Amino acid sequence: MSLWRPFRPENIADPYTMYREIRQKQPVYTTATGEVLFTKYDHVKSLLQNPELQSGIRKDWLINNGNELEKNGIDVYATFKSLRCFMLFSNGIHHQLLRKLVSKSLKPKQLNLSIEQRALELMKNIEPGSNIIEAYCQVLPFEAALSLLGITLKEAHYLRSFVLDFSRILELYLSMNDLVKVEKAATVLLDFFNSKIIELRKTPDQSLISNVIQECDIDNSLNDDEVASLFLSILMAATETTANFLGSSILTLLKHRKEFNQVSKNSDLLPLATEEVLRFEPPAQLTVRKSMTDFTIDGHSIHKGQTLILCIGAANRDPEYFRDPEKFDLERSPNLHLSFSSGLHRCLGDWLGRLEASYTIKSFLKTFGQKKLNYNAEWNALTTVRSLKSLTLS
Numbered sequence: 001m002s003l004w005r006p007f008r009p010e011n012i013a014d015p016y017t018m019y020r021e022i023r024q025k026q027p028v029y030t031t032a033t034g035e036v037l038f039t040k041y042d043h044v045k046s047l048l049q050n051p052e053l054q055s056g057i058r059k060d061w062l063i064n065n066g067n068e069l070e071k072n073g074i075d076v077y078a079t080f081k082s083l084r085c086f087m088l089f090s091n092g093i094h095h096q097l098l099r100k101l102v103s104k105s106l107k108p109k110q111l112n113l114s115i116e117q118r119a120l121e122l123m124k125n126i127e128p129g130s131n132i133i134e135a136y137c138q139v140l141p142f143e144a145a146l147s148l149l150g151i152t153l154k155e156a157h158y159l160r161s162f163v164l165d166f167s168r169i170l171e172l173y174l175s176m177n178d179l180v181k182v183e184k185a186a187t188v189l190l191d192f193f194n195s196k197i198i199e200l201r202k203t204p205d206q207s208l209i210s211n212v213i214q215e216c217d218i219d220n221s222l223n224d225d226e227v228a229s230l231f232l233s234i235l236m237a238a239t240e241t242t243a244n245f246l247g248s249s250i251l252t253l254l255k256h257r258k259e260f261n262q263v264s265k266n267s268d269l270l271p272l273a274t275e276e277v278l279r280f281e282p283p284a285q286l287t288v289r290k291s292m293t294d295f296t297i298d299g300h301s302i303h304k305g306q307t308l309i310l311c312i313g314a315a316n317r318d319p320e321y322f323r324d325p326e327k328f329d330l331e332r333s334p335n336l337h338l339s340f341s342s343g344l345h346r347c348l349g350d351w352l353g354r355l356e357a358s359y360t361i362k363s364f365l366k367t368f369g370q371k372k373l374n375y376n377a378e379w380n381a382l383t384t385v386r387s388l389k390s391l392t393l394s
């Protein structure tokens with residue numbers, strides 16, 4: 001019987017028991033569909049840091065299957081265009097160029113939006129029965145990402161649901177229905193960014209997008225479609241994972257009342273709580289690479305062209321690396337989880353994800369800390385991201 005059954009209801013609710021079984025029985029495990037799954041911390045870390053592995057399997061798949069899909073009435077033209085400069089799926093010199101173009105601007109000294117104030121404002125509006133994921137967790141990261149890019153909410157508010165739809169492109173197993181949603185979202189998002197680029201070329205400002213356009217115009221490094229694809233990838237990277245992180249942060253505290261009360265009494269514990277949620281419920285559960293050569297890892301042979309699933313969710317609970325890994329432990333230090341990846345594709349927005357989570361926990365404790373809370377949570381049936389569909393209080 002297959003050990004990798006991510007869509008079983010019990011594994012959607014808690015994938016960690018499944019990961020533990022795989023790690024104990026076959027830490028390098030070939031799935032029924034031929035991918036090689038890694039669940040040990042040392043393996044996952046060394047593969048993330050291996051510059052010879054390639055990212056962007058989904059892009060290759062579209063190149064190889066685009067014609068067939070179109071013959072079957074599934075249009076992937078916009079999806080394909082949207083991935084041209086999708087940073088996470090890029091490799092080599094092209095990836096270096098994209099990272100260099102934006103990395104400095106992705107760490108600004110200040111954002112236009114006060115995350116603290118907005119977090120509290122949104123939290124105060126949550127009523128018993130309202131879905132915290134839709135009312136809070138998907139809103140704050142989207143607004144923070146717009147602010148980072150220099151886009152106003154007024155001009156872009158309608159993009160939020162499209163960003164979430166587009167993020168399905170990250171999934172390990174995509175359905176035709178997902179592809180249709182991704183294509184529609186890619187069309188709307190590319191249209192938005194292409195119009196924005198035209199506007200900013202006429203009237204430049206100090207925004208991240210405007211600066212990148214000016215740089216690209218000087219050295220002709222990227223055309224407008226490519227710049228649009230690059231910003232689409234940043235908007236998605238900043239919104240989806242952080243939304244999932246905020247949901248997991250609230251749910252984890254609700255499940256761990258003792259720790260909830262400790263953080264409530266001592267705000268010095270906030271950074272430790274944030275890191276421990278990241279380890280315990282990583283928003284990106286896994287990432288995928290392709291082997292470009294034959295090689296061995298810890299005595300296991302990997303062949304050229306194989307798809308490798310690097311399971312961050314499992315690595316973060318490896319008992320050979322973390323003491324008592326199934327325990328949510330506020331005293332865990334150092335906490336060298338892999339939730340922001342490692343190596344060439346390491347996350348460029350970790351600081352913002354952490355900032356939003358710490359204000360989320362703070363505003364949640366301030367708003368609900370004294371109340372007796374019951375909750376109801378439902379997870380989405382996804383493999384790549386750990387994402388709550390709903391979280392309600394009563």
Ligand code: HEM
Nearest residue numbers: 087088237238241245284287340341345347348349352353
């Ligand atoms: C807690 C929230 C977040 C988590 C858990 C997270 C996680 C990750 C992970 C795991 C990767 C690398 C995946 C891989 O190696 O294949 C990544 C890449 C990336 N992240 Fe984040 N991220 C978060 C928030 C953000 C934010 C707020 C931004 C934007 C400011 C951002 C921008 C990016 C970018 C641009 C990349 C691509 C880097 C590259 O390919 O070189 N992330 N993130």
